[in-house]
């Protein structure tokens with residue numbers, strides 16, 4: 001059994017050397033995502049670490065303790081700790097486990113794919129035939145509940161879901177603009193996020209090259225700008 005409290009206590013002493021450490025309650029918790037939280041309540045420091053970290057090596061737990069405690073007390077977090085934690089979280093087997101756990105635990109609320117003006121499932125199948133030989137397994141598809149303008153589309157690997165902004169479900173939006181946004185999110189399915197060193201590389205060169213295979217991409221990008 002690892003001694004979480006000893007780790008957090010040692011880090012606390014480093015971050016707040018002149019403050020007597022408060023009582024701590026630290027546990028692993030089955031969050032939907034690889035998430036960890038810290039808060040103070042009634043003088044007790046309550047920490048919940050993602051249970052995906054149960055098997056993490058001690059230096060990773062220490063890095064996370066540094067991040068959480070420094071954030072709580074408004075101290076800068078050295079890049080060393082951030083990088084160490086990210087490296088662990090980005091490992092292939094950890095990311096795969098996080099994704100699986102997310103699918104099982106999380107059910108994101110999506111509005112059904114058949115919108116008032118556009119049907120995401122039909123468009124998905126059409127794009128699937130045209131660009132992916134019909135081989136792409138269909139994820140959950142849905143309209144994002146709020147008409148987000150900043151986020152046109154989003155692929156959520158933890159829920160294996162593609163969300164498209166409600167803004168697109170309108171007679172004023174040409175189908176081609178919507179196709180292009182959905183195509184982009186489908187490419188995220190095809191090219192899972194890779195870690196480059198410890199940095200996330202979301203739109204790799206292969207990703208971008210394939211995005212340009214959408215025949216009307218220039219027209220589509222102009223339409224998106226106009227929206």
Ligand SMILES: [Zn+2]
Nearest residue numbers: 184188202203
């Ligand atoms: Zn993207």
